[in-house]
Amino acid sequence: MKTDFVAEYNHGLVEEEIQKNWNSTSKFSVKEDKSKKKFYCLSMFPYPSGRLHMGHVRNYTIGDVISRLKRMQGFNVLQPMGWDSFGLPAENAAIQNNVHPATWTNENIDYMRDQLKRLGFAYDWKRELSTCDSSYFRWEQWFFSKLYKNGLVEKKESEVNWDPVDKTVLANEQVIEGRGWRSGALVEKKKIPQWYVKITKYADELLNNLDKLDDWPESVKTMQRNWIGRSEGVLLKFNVHELEGFVEVFTTRPDTLLGVTFLALSPEHPIVEKIARDDNALSLKLKFWKKNDLRETDPNSLEKEGIKLDIKAIHPISGKEIEVWVANFVVSTYGTGAVMSVPAHDQRDWEFAKKYKLPIVEVIEPISPQFCDLEESAFEQKGILKNSGTLDGLSSDEASKQILKLLERSGLGEKKVQYKLRDWLISRQRFWGCPIPILYSKDGSIQIESEKNLPITLPIKEAISGRVKPLADYDEFKNISNADGTTSLRETDTFDTFFESSWYYARYCCFDSTEQMLDERVDYWLPVDVYIGGIEHAVLHLLYARFFNKVMRDEGLVVPDEPFKKLLTQGMVCKETYYRKVGSKIEYFSPEEVETEFDEKGAVFKAYLKKDKQPVVIGSIEKMSKSKKNGVDPEGLIKNYGADTVRLYTMFAAPPEQMLEWSDNAVEGSFRFLRNLWKLTSSVIGFEKLGQPLNYDDLNESQRDLRRKVHQTIKKVTDDYERRYKFNTAIAAIMELYNFTARFNIKNEKDKILFGEAVCTTLQLLHPVVPHITEALWLKLDIAKPIDDSWPVFDPSALTKDVVEIVLQVNGKKRSSIRTKVDLNNEEYEKIAKSDEKISKYIGDQEIKKIIIVPNKLINVVI
RNA sequence: GCCCGGGUGGCGGAAUUGGUAGACGCACCAGACUUAAAAUCUGGCGACCGAAUAGGUCGUGCCGGUUCGAUUCCGGCCCCGGGCACCA
Numbered sequence: 001m002k003t004d005f006v007a008e009y010n011h012g013l014v015e016e017e018i019q020k021n022w023n024s025t026s027k028f029s030v031k032e033d034k035s036k037k038k039f040y041c042l043s044m045f046p047y048p049s050g051r052l053h054m055g056h057v058r059n060y061t062i063g064d065v066i067s068r069l070k071r072m073q074g075f076n077v078l079q080p081m082g083w084d085s086f087g088l089p090a091e092n093a094a095i096q097n098n099v100h101p102a103t104w105t106n107e108n109i110d111y112m113r114d115q116l117k118r119l120g121f122a123y124d125w126k127r128e129l130s131t132c133d134s135s136y137f138r139w140e141q142w143f144f145s146k147l148y149k150n151g152l153v154e155k156k157e158s159e160v161n162w163d164p165v166d167k168t169v170l171a172n173e174q175v176i177e178g179r180g181w182r183s184g185a186l187v188e189k190k191k192i193p194q195w196y197v198k199i200t201k202y203a204d205e206l207l208n209n210l211d212k213l214d215d216w217p218e219s220v221k222t223m224q225r226n227w228i229g230r231s232e233g234v235l236l237k238f239n240v241h242e243l244e245g246f247v248e249v250f251t252t253r254p255d256t257l258l259g260v261t262f263l264a265l266s267p268e269h270p271i272v273e274k275i276a277r278d279d280n281a282l283s284l285k286l287k288f289w290k291k292n293d294l295r296e297t298d299p300n301s302l303e304k305e306g307i308k309l310d311i312k313a314i315h316p317i318s319g320k321e322i323e324v325w326v327a328n329f330v331v332s333t334y335g336t337g338a339v340m341s342v343p344a345h346d347q348r349d350w351e352f353a354k355k356y357k358l359p360i361v362e363v364i365e366p367i368s369p370q371f372c373d374l375e376e377s378a379f380e381q382k383g384i385l386k387n388s389g390t391l392d393g394l395s396s397d398e399a400s401k402q403i404l405k406l407l408e409r410s411g412l413g414e415k416k417v418q419y420k421l422r423d424w425l426i427s428r429q430r431f432w433g434c435p436i437p438i439l440y441s442k443d444g445s446i447q448i449e450s451e452k453n454l455p456i457t458l459p460i461k462e463a464i465s466g467r468v469k470p471l472a473d474y475d476e477f478k479n480i481s482n483a484d485g486t487t488s489l490r491e492t493d494t495f496d497t498f499f500e501s502s503w504y505y506a507r508y509c510c511f512d513s514t515e516q517m518l519d520e521r522v523d524y525w526l527p528v529d530v531y532i533g534g535i536e537h538a539v540l541h542l543l544y545a546r547f548f549n550k551v552m553r554d555e556g557l558v559v560p561d562e563p564f565k566k567l568l569t570q571g572m573v574c575k576e577t578y579y580r581k582v583g584s585k586i587e588y589f590s591p592e593e594v595e596t597e598f599d600e601k602g603a604v605f606k607a608y609l610k611k612d613k614q615p616v617v618i619g620s621i622e623k624m625s626k627s628k629k630n631g632v633d634p635e636g637l638i639k640n641y642g643a644d645t646v647r648l649y650t651m652f653a654a655p656p657e658q659m660l661e662w663s664d665n666a667v668e669g670s671f672r673f674l675r676n677l678w679k680l681t682s683s684v685i686g687f688e689k690l691g692q693p694l695n696y697d698d699l700n701e702s703q704r705d706l707r708r709k710v711h712q713t714i715k716k717v718t719d720d721y722e723r724r725y726k727f728n729t730a731i732a733a734i735m736e737l738y739n740f741t742a743r744f745n746i747k748n749e750k751d752k753i754l755f756g757e758a759v760c761t762t763l764q765l766l767h768p769v770v771p772h773i774t775e776a777l778w779l780k781l782d783i784a785k786p787i788d789d790s791w792p793v794f795d796p797s798a799l800t801k802d803v804v805e806i807v808l809q810v811n812g813k814k815r816s817s818i819r820t821k822v823d824l825n826n827e828e829y830e831k832i833a834k835s836d837e838k839i840s841k842y843i844g845d846q847e848i849k850k851i852i853i854v855p856n857k858l859i860n861v862v863i
Numbered sequence: 864g865c866c867c868g869g870g871u872g873g874c875g876g877a878a879u880u881g882g883u884a885g886a887c888g889c890a891c892c893a894g895a896c897u898u899a900a901a902a903u904c905u906g907g908c909g910a911c912c913g914a915a916u917a918g919g920u921c922g923u924g925c926c927g928g929u930u931c932g933a934u935u936c937c938g939g940c941c942c943c944g945g946g947c948a949c950c951a
Contacts (some may be wrong), residue, residue: 217869223946226866231950238902251951264951302949327949334950341951420950431905538946598873605873652888653875657868659944661875666889673888719879729877733889739887744911807883812932814883852931862931 006654009678011642015772021855028122030078032524039075040525041067042505042564044533044541047083048108049089051113054573054650054662055534057634061452061647061769062570062727063532068768071122072791078525079122080508082129083109084138086497091432091615094468101432101468102460105132119643120772127511131500136507137434138455139517140499144437145448146555152198157448158425162190169429189290195427195436195493199547203228203419205561206546215566217657220538227539229420235402236413238263238313238340240271240324247271247313247324250335250418253572254407255399258388259342259363261353262323263313264306268332275309279314282307282326289328304329304352306620314413327352335418343378350378363387364396424544426496431458431468433494439480440489447488455488491553501541501550504564505531518557531564532656538569568725573650576628577619578607589616590629591664595816621661632662639832644770645671651727651769673735674773677766680742680759681777687756691783694753702796703754710758711798715736717765718791727769734765764792808833809860810842822856833859 022028032038043063046056055600060081067079083105090101097104109130116123128134147153160169169192199206207228211222215301233252240246247263265272267286276283285307306327313324329348330339343353353360364383366372382396391399407413427436435447435456449456459477471477471492480488506518533541542564549563578589589609592615598604601758608615623632637646649670654660684690699707713733720730741758744751760783767774767787778787801822806829808816816838824832828850833839843863852860 214938217868219946222867226947229947229950249951253951304949329949331950339951346951351949418950420947535945592876604890631899655876658876663875663889666875669889723878726879728875729879729887735887805883809883809932812882812930817883850931852882853883858932860882860931 001262008076009675009773011644011674011773013653015118015120015642015644016197018772018775019117022120022122023117026126028077028079029124029126029150030076032125032521033076034524036074036076038078038525039067039070040078040528041070041530042080042508042528042532044531044537045084045504045693046112047084047087047089047503048105048112050108050111051121052112052634054632054634057119057646058573058650058656058660059534059570060119060121061650062568064647064771065651065721065768066725066726067122067528068771068788069791072764072788074790077122078127078508079124080127080129080511081116081121081123081125082127082504082508083112083131084497084501084504085109085130085132086433086494086500088430090430090467091430094432102132102573105130105432118638119634119647122771123728127508129504129507129511131434131497131504132432134455135514136504137500139507140434140453140495141437141456142451142517143552143555144495145451147197147551148438150494152201152551154196154198154423155193156196157191157193158196159189159191159811160194160425162188162192164188194425195438196423197426199424200214200421202547202550203230203421204417205550206421206543209546209562213562213567216337216564217567217569218569220535220542220569221617223538224543226845227421227543231418232419233416234407234413235336235416236316236318236340236407238322239412240311241425242311247338248336249338249340250416251340253342253345253396253400254403254413255382255385255396256342256345256363257317257340257403258385258391259344259358259361260315260322260340260819261343261361261404262325262341264308264325264327264330264339264341264352266330266332266337266347267326267328269326269330269337272309273324275311282309286326291530304348304355306352306356308784316407316410323358325356326350333422334420344374344410345378347380349376350374352799361387366591401814424496424547426499427493428496429470429472429492430494433497434500435471435496436491436493436698438491440491442488498544502544503552505545506549506552506558518552522558526558527560527562528564529565530568532568532570534569535569542567568656570656571654572623572646573662573791574621574623575632575662577622577628577630578616579619586596588619588627588629605703621659624662630666637667641667641671642674642772644674646774648674648731648770652731653728655726655728657725673772677738677762678741678773678777680738681763681781682760684756685781687752687781689753689762690756690781691785694757699750699754702744704752706741706758707798708801709737709740710761711794713765714761714792714794715799716795718794721768730765730771734762737762737765761792763787787854804856806832806856807858808836808839809858811840811862812860824855826853829853829855829859833861 006583041063043060046052063079067077071077085105090105093099093104094101113128131137144153151181162169169190207225207230210216210224213221231252233250234248235248236253236254236257237246237248247265249263251257266291272282272286276286288661289305304327306325309324309326311324312321314320315322325341329352330337339349341349341352341358342363343349343358344362345364350359350360360374362374362379363386364379364381365386366379366381366383385391385394385396385399388399391402394402404413404415435458437454438448439449441447458471459474471494475493478490478492480490482488505528506522506526508517509522510519513519513521545563549558550561552558553561576591578591578594579586580589581587593610594607595610596604597608604618606615619628622628622630634646645667649667650660651664652670653666696707713736716733717730718732720726736757741762742757744755744758746752746755760778760781763774763778764787771788775787783789803819805817805819807814808818816836818832818836820832830853833851834843834848839861843861846863849862850863852858
């Protein structure tokens with residue numbers, strides 16, 4: 001390094017110089033190398049919203065620490081970055097600011113790319129991708145046509161949220177209190193044909209493979225299991241003479257079949273809709289229920305209601321006639337949209353039966369005598385059959401088998417596995433998305449776009465006038481003239497943006513392939529070794545990506561069954577809030593506007609606004625957000641303290657999976673540490689043998705202590721980074737090493753050498769977290785070998801001790817401690833315990849029952 | 864309601880296999896330096912009793928258990944965060 005550094009730590013200068021060096025050598029650019037072990041470290045790519053927030057900084061710092069460690073350990077590390085650049089905010093910004101979504105998006109990408117570079121992440125920038133580029137999404141369109149040909153795609157009618165003013169479908173999140181979030185219009189339920197991908201075909205594999213994901217958090221796996229929601233049961237038919245047909249129901253409790261006293265159909269059930277056509281009263285009631293949508297109301301507070309239908313169903317076993325009801329508590333989208341009601345053994349049915357005075361027949365008795373009063377509630381557990389004819393006395397499980405056999409024989413029932421998971425609705429009526437490559441002929445037939453016509457791009461002429469409309473409004477996009485003189489209509493829906501993010505991890509491996517979606521390079525890099533991102537993607541993105549991977553595997557595009565070997569979900573970044581209540585409204589204040597007072601212990605007990613000196617309420621710790629005014633802009637912090645300080649603090653304040661509470665004071669502390677590190681390292685400049693192997697014979701006690709501390713720290717930090725992913729404790733250990741080294745007295749040449757070794761090791765251990773300052777200092781020390789060339793390895797012989805401190809306990813309570821030689825035998829330990837002054841005082845004249853010895857650690861005398 | 868997490872000083876957090884609870888950092892307090900302040904350095908810092916830098920008692924959400932010994936294991940309860948939610 002040519003710059004002569006001043007004695008003070010100048011973060012701006014250091015980071016600029018070091019980054020210039022990285023960029024000019026494309027240091028983190030990688031390619032496949034079969035001679036090296038690969039490591040693929042991926043952080044979830046951002047939506048280019050405008051600027052980075054602290055959540056991004058945390059996410060990407062975690063990834064960078066892991067990547068840099070693995071690089072130092074000799075792995076061939078791939079760490080790419082890109083942009084999830086299709087999506088609604090661009091469309092809204094476009095309409096508000098009269099710019100094209102692409103313009104807005106690309107400006108944001110440029111700004112955020114600079115921010116990422118300023119933070120010094122070791123990305124292979126040549127692989128950068130943006131999902132709104134046709135070079136990316138053309139392969140998505142190509143892959144969609146594969147799915148189409150394989151029957152994994154279908155178009156079907158479903159109910160969606162429709163905004164009548166904006167004339168567009170809204171996602172559930174965009175419906176606020178029943179109104180469109182932008183137009184404010186009352187949202188309608190509408191049935192329109194939509195494209196679906198049959199994720200349910202992979203339900204079993206998606207579920208079963210979760211067991212193989214040993215390095216995924218249990219919570220995420222549980223969430224996916226619940227989302228897939230597999231349950232085994234029986235699908236059975238109740239004949240209905242009036243309809244010359246039957247009602248099908250799904251049950252997980254066939255053992256309760258003889259307790260069925262009525263059927264309950266959902267308000268959207270086809271039979272109900274059919275009857276409602278000639279029944280005004282019923283039709284009105286259905287409309288009323290629709291208005292008070294069950295899905296948006298607390299089920300516990302919603303009163304169960306129903307209407308008896310004028311039809312009867314025949315019990316498949318007893319042959320008795322039972323009533324058929326429409327009931328508002330039956331969900332139309334699960335199972336068959338109809339249930340067999342067993343009021344004695346299902347709480348919901350019980351409540352309904354009580355209200356409408358329907359019969360309650362007990363068919364299951366508790367196994368062990370336990371109090372169960374059907375006047376109070378239903379008995380939902382398994383037990384012993386009664387009132388079930390020949391099945392009486394059987395256990396629930398045995399009875400279930402028998403009933404299934406009976407039903408199968410009569411053709412009225414069969415075994416069935418039911419999932420909560422539904423097929424994935426992928427069409428969106430939006431402009432800023434990837435067009436679905438489908439054509440409709442005049443005769444209404446559907447055709448997939450031929451491969452040679454891909455990519456189907458968005459009409460971008462509008463860039464001039466800015467404002468975008470739904471794709472359906474662009475005639476030149478929609479109307480297609482075919483070679484044979486006929487005309488077709490193009491599909492005007494675009495893909496759900498989760499489509500793009502479901503396969504980007506694979507595309508990074510062969511980012512520049514113009515001929516194929518994926519090529520043989522994916523075999524080298526996949527699967528991703530560590531995937532880092534927010535827990536909010538636990539189900540949606542992570543389930544879709546797993547699904548995509550399996551379909552790509554079945555297409556022969558990738559090899560592994562699962563895309564992400566380890567998943568690391570980082571916690572939110574939070575900060576304290578301050579507010580005042582003005583009437584019913586809450587007004588928030590940013591921490592900078594607020595002054596706080598401490599009590600004598602240092603606890604904050606009073607806060608008031610700087611400008612009017614009046615008190616404000618100290619609120620809870622919340623996720624950083626604009627509305628709570630508690631956000632911290634990374635850019636200002638980088639300017640003031642440098643990227644290294646920001647990186648150090650975000651890693652030090654909390655373990656990655658936990659919530660991180662932001663504290664400006666503590667950031668200052670991290671900066672202080674780096675400044676001190678700069679000073680300490682400066683004192684080593686010009687020392688001999690820096691970064692060289694040393695001779696460790698004939699060390700005195702204090703030299704051995706220093707060396708032991710160095711090697712203990714290497715051991716702990718390696719384990720914390722690599723196995724435990726606990727960067728906070730790794731940094732704490734390095735700080736301890738720093739404190740130890742700084743207090744070390746240099747008295748001779750050998751001291752100097754060991755001191756130098758300690759400082760160099762500190763820099764190496766810290767390098768993944770704060771790469772700029774450590775590399776700058778390393779260069780300043782003029783060590784030939786690059787800092788990131790190797791990872792220090794601990795020397796077990798350095799850890800040995802001659803003397804240890806032993807804790808002396810009486811009845812498990814610490815009473816004394818003593819320094820002894822290591823590895824004494826039991827008699828010696830006992831002797832030590834008995835001869836200790838304090839211990840003998842506690843023993844007095846009492847009898848010693850036993851002595852427990854943990855070698856080199858603890859002696860416990862039990863009296 | 865169900866399913867996951869979690870509860871440790873003034874605060875963020877540590878204690879990895881049951882073995883010295885509070886590492887590391889922040890805040891706070893005191894001292895040094897300074898005309899003064901900031902910065903920096905040194906020391907203190909769980910609570911209580913105590914003149915104490917002597918000694919002791921209590922202490923990891925609450926109640927109980929196992930153990931020589933429990934923040935850690937078991938049973939019951941309370942609170943907080945997150946997810947799902949009339950899923951038959």
